[in-house]
Amino acid sequence: MKQIKEEIEEIVNRETRAWDTQDAELLLTIFHPDMVWPWPRTPDSHDPMDWVIPWGKYNYDRWRKGWQELFDTHKLVHNRREIKKIKLSKEEDGAFAVVDIDTLWVDNSGKENHWKGRVCKVYAKCGNEWKMTMHTGVLNYSIIDEI
16 A cells, blocks of 8 residues: 555656646646546635536647646746645555645736645556546635634
8 A cells, every 4th residue: 555655646746747847748647548627716616516627538639738838838936735645445446645736827927827725636547557537626725724
């Protein structure tokens, strides 16, 4: 079980490196072909009735172009990520990681795009490697954490 948690930690860290280095190719190595990434409209949109799916199911060319466009038009100011929990299925073929993130992008006109809150990254074991199958957008849980 320790080895599997380390493998999940590696994929989370690889994703972080991809953001830090703005490497779209590296980022795409973590996604499963059936990946879907819903986003809340705001960090306080906890009700999925208010969520959107801007890019649909994973498509290498579309997602590479989209992430590269972000990298080409924004400067990364900071990217802080902390793994809070990794949970494995009893079969050890599914897992999720809860990660607190604080990622600040600024576009060429000075407008901020701030991803700050908690996300859940869901993974499946595919052959000899783990792939991300789903990821929630960034949600603010500070009110819940205070309870």
